Amino acid sequence: MAKPFTPKVVTANALLEGDVIYQTATGWTRDLAHAEVLTDEADADLRMIDASQQTGLVVGVYLADVDASAAPKPVHFREAFRAKGPSNYAHGKQEAL
């Protein structure tokens, strides 16, 4: 039996700044909390195709697992670092917090 589909977001890096970005219903956000959560596999495939075509804006599109019980949160520690920034300096996204 196929594994059940778990909630995901489409993520990538912005072409110009390299910053981590997440897809929304209408565009892209730098904040995971505002990302569009995908709960249906077919829908996720379509959103990925859409994101992958935006090569003038984004680089390295992929689907990342999220905990979607409330505002989406990272599941894997790699995604947690992407959403926050490095642990040795308060640089990256955490700078704005």
Added chain:
Amino acid sequence: MYSYTEFDDAFLAERNAQFRAQVERRIDGSLTEDEFKPLRLMNGLYLQLHAYMLRVAIPYGTLNGAQMHKLADIADKWDKGYGHFTTRQNIQYNWPQLRDVPDMLDALAEVNMHAIQTSGNTIRNVTADHFAGAAADEVADPRPVAELIRQWSTDHPEFQFLPRKFKVAVSGAPHDRAVIKAHDIGLQIVEQNGVLGFQVIVGGGLGRTPMIGKVLYDFVASEDLLPTLEAVVSVYNLLGRRDNKYKARIKITVHENGIDDIRARVDARYALIRPQFTGVDQQMLARIEADFAKPTFKTAPLDAYTQAYDSDPVFRSWADTNLSDHHAPGYAIVSISLKAHGATPGDASSHQMHVMADLAAQYGHDELRISHEQNVILPHVHRNDLPALHAALKDAKLATANIGLISDIIACPGMDYCALATARSIPIAQEIATRFDALKLEHEIGPLKIKISGCINACGHHHVGHIGILGLDRAGVENYQITLGGDGTQDATLGERAGPGFSADQIIPAIERLVLGYLDLRSDPAETFLQTYRRLGLAPFKAALYPEARANAA
């Protein structure tokens, strides 16, 4: 040191203009990412976890003050005010924006620097002994030939699409400080019957399948070196596997075909291409050697040094750990630690870079070196200038007295920055350093090299650490494996896996048990960790690491 000719300047300007146009075409949509990526990689530009990263070559680790000042200016203008010095004598900027990179490269060109071939499947930045030109044990300065190799390999038309990256290191001393046996090609300058030549070692490397390099030739005459290198890389270019990225390095080619088969192929290729080398390279080498003429060393008293050494315990402690023997009487080689306890290994702020550049100008014949151990070296300082130098370093938080000790840790950027990493390295290094500083045991423990990699690719050289730490992702949790007994010197040895890994919470206490265990095991305070390990083997260290297993077995 080497200064660019008109040809070099024109070449670099042309190359930078090409890359500027490539960036523009990427931004305007004329190039796809698939088309752009190999182009940016050949110019040192990566896309990492949070941002782009620009890797700038510091050829054979040698810099002058103006270059160091420029690196600091670039950090301030286009990055976040710091740079990260790497295990391959490069500097990495972690936060550049794509549009700014061409300007950064132009700024580098102003001081004869570039980022060419710091990535991609090309011959990478040629590294060398960081004490080159200064070490008391040196047979010859390895930098002129390293510069010749840089010129030969840069944009070499045959070697722009190798099966995989290719790293060359050169040492001119019997004590190997450049880890030459863990490089695709390691070159050791040797003397035979009064003539200088090269021992050529091939097929070393760390990473997924660590290998100690094998001797391809015991002695290659200077004039035969470039054709020999060209023959080796040429053989590898055809024979190296392109079907499997993980088997594509020359260490696998050598392992699968055997060193004798490789030698036969290289011999055949060499015979074919040797006539093309008409001696121009030797004329160029002679010009380069003139650029590396030793500075004029002064004769001065040692009273200020002796007085400080006898009266200032902080200075004495620093002098005892951070100085190495210089070939010139009265001089010392100064290692400036970029490993302040709790700091990120290899990071220097722009302020610190400016300070080091100024100190090099004032006290060190305007020369600096970057070591593969992620520290900065002032290779030529008269001992009488050391007290003043030490005071200035203290003011800039650059006077940590820990070279070669437990807190002088090599750590790759790990998952805090690197897109390939499977776990973090930096916080582990920070915590080990902080912990042993708190225990005040560092100097009692003595020489001990801890090397940490955040993934199997081993940028942190963990296989050759006396204690190696490898960060992995085990079912979505950071996990750290320990290897013991590795050695990156002339006695190069790969460390042995100690046993099951530790979580991020458990790894610091595990290292503490291991090191305290060593203090109990050593025959006397002069027996180093590595010597004790070689005498006793893995078992007693394993028992210290895994006390539960011992309790269960009892």
